[in-house]
Amino acid sequence: MNALFELAVTFAQVCSSLAMIFATLRLLRGPRAQDRALALDTLYVSSMMMLVMLGIHSSTTVYTDIALMIALFGFVGSVALAKFLLGREVIEP
């Protein structure tokens, strides 16, 4: 029963790293700037998922707080990029 759980965690980690590879490919290839911003958004969500699975694997709850911080800073970064693409001005006077 425990081997099944280990297998599930490993499978989810492989899937998450595949998702990060796809997002990196789109980040490098993306024809326009909004494609790259979207790829960066996907990349941080996948890395947060990888971190949560690391926490499941090592049975601690420390990683959840790090995941929360990554979510916070990733959201701020994505909103700043989108605002910059929208009007060339991140903080409007």
Next chain:
Amino acid sequence: MTMNELPAWIILPAALLLIAGGLLTVIGSLGLLRLEPFYARMHGPSIGNTLGLGCVLTASMLVSSALAHRPIVHEILVTAFIVMTSPMTAMLLMRASVHRSKSPTL
């Protein structure tokens, strides 16, 4: 309780949620890579990755609650934050794309 003596009624839903979350995430990112116009490309990450992350966070909540013998709900914070902020980011990026499509030089 260590990882080796988790009961089966915790292991099975957690493993199923982990597998579903991994598959949803990889499908969402594959959509980001394969779909062609930007507005179609938006759907994959903003729907698939959010649901996949929700599945993985629920599995993490199940396992850590069973390990500590008391409910641990720290992951609800991350879930609520992602559910609130992911549509907002998607909407802002779409508005930026619409704004940039109007001018031919960008």
